[in-house]
Amino acid sequence: MLPSGAVIGILGGGQLGRMLAMAAARLGYLTHVYEPGSAPPAGQVAARLTTAPYEDLAALAAFARGVDVVTYEFENIPASALDAIEAICPLHPNRRALEISQDRLTEKAFLTDLGLRTAPFAAVTDAGDLARALDRIGVPAILKTRRLGYDGKGQARLASAGDAEAALAAMAGAPALLEGFVAFSREISVIAARTAAGQVVAFDPGENVHREGILRRTTVPARLSEAERAEAVRLAGRILEALDYVGVMGVELFVTARGLVVNEIAPRVHNSGHWTQNGCAVDQFEQHIRAIAGWPLGDGRRHADVMMENLIGDEIGRAAAIAAEPGAALHLYGKTEARPGRKMGHVNRVRPLGGG
């Protein structure tokens, strides 16, 4: 277990890094945030901030020498940056989890190899691939770049085969995959954690509502049968174990008549786990810090029902009104400019367990 006063390095200075830094502080740790952009939200609450690009290997090495463990708030970190860090300091979660989640095709192949169900998919590099994939998968479908992409970027929907040319053009030559749609009744996610010793703990699945590719709301409890709930948790555990994972992972799932289908995995704390801040004794951020610092995990039990709502762009203007609502817990990210689509904060609306 890392001793009190140890330093946790965090790659990425956004709101996830910010909430990780506050959770680390609650366990007595100092944090050092590494972020290319200026004035990052996480820098406001970290003991130390390095402002440098991920291509600056000397800055990364200096960062790694000053911390006891490194983690990250997002998965699209260049391999060279990770090499520079791992030469000096432990990195959690591990490279395999990152590599799998950095590539949608690799991720889907990993999941199906585990025997889990995903949307139908096919690799697409040219018009011929796309035509064959459309033949097999049908429409509607969605063409996505294999790498990068976040909150709906780098994606093109195909309502008919006639959309193929435009969709392929939108990929700008990047390797892609075509995904079929899944007929689902609802979207849920499981936030689960694993320690190096193999302890696995999952929070109660949350039910998600997305709009324009961005998460808007997560509600716990999700409307699930006991069998679905157990299956969701079991499935997340299988993924963590297969990756020898250390830390918190977000697993997004579709609920279908034929069972659960994995949408995607994120090797980090996840927006759909923000409800845990006000519904559990140990939230997803602290759970992640516990895992990477060698603590026992919290038990994940809920002591309250919660509805989490993101405050996006100028919705932040509603913060004062929300603050006056009974049971509303605000979490703002310290961003001063409210650009459209930008996550500015969230609110957890809390009710006693099973209450009215």
Added chain:
Amino acid sequence: MLPSGAVIGILGGGQLGRMLAMAAARLGYLTHVYEPGSAPPAGQVAARLTTAPYEDLAALAAFARGVDVVTYEFENIPASALDAIEAICPLHPNRRALEISQDRLTEKAFLTDLGLRTAPFAAVTDAGDLARALDRIGVPAILKTRRLGYDGKGQARLASAGDAEAALAAMAGAPALLEGFVAFSREISVIAARTAAGQVVAFDPGENVHREGILRRTTVPARLSEAERAEAVRLAGRILEALDYVGVMGVELFVTARGLVVNEIAPRVHNSGHWTQNGCAVDQFEQHIRAIAGWPLGDGRRHADVMMENLIGDEIGRAAAIAAEPGAALHLYGKTEARPGRKMGHVNRVRPLGGG
């Protein structure tokens, strides 16, 4: 209402300042901590830290010029320091609340003038005063310096009149007051907040257990009748209103057969309010920031039962074992040296509302 990105100045860099800084961050504010000691716990999570004594009026003025409002985590701040700040920047809670709580005699006089009950008391400056006070109040009694004093320091117990000389010597010439003991069944406290507009909100009273003058545990709900609960909250509201108070105050009370007796007031967030971090949507730290930054107050309702226990000195060694308990929420203060009597952290043990 202070806009997002505004800077909140905090005098004092201990654990209360630290938890205030994290609450300010949740509302989108930056914090600047002013603390004479090196490497203060609050500095680890603040956007900025000034290390300078309270006698350095130039440093205080520079601090005040860089912030939008100033608050404090402890009440024994020199008047000259407050003058330097108030010449530049608003200070909350106000000077009157500070002056009253800095002097035990003034505080008792203020409370009795409000018609509230306190322990019997008398001013003591010399042996003649003390003899007359002992005649009137009797023994056992406790002699306390009027000013300073924290967690049992600057106090001497008198089991009989024969202890008078030693007790007076322990005051080292400082003006003092003699307090009689109050026969009480339990100690409780009310954490209440008031805004500049006069909105007052109290959290549910907590039941406290002290040992050697240091708070060990606070439990909510406290074992109180509905009438006692209502009276405790009403009484706290009267104190806040009489002081035109802005911020959070801790009011310690004795429960006696003849009603509630005020033990002392603290014009700040209070150790006995730490349970709110895991029992309410808005905790005492955020409630304080809301009040001084012009937000509406949170409603103060509990959504869970909580038992808060301080981790003092080497009790911090139990942190890992506590972390493995179901429902245990740890809050460590980032102090590396565990001296005897030093508050190193606390744990909130959370259970669903009214649960078993």
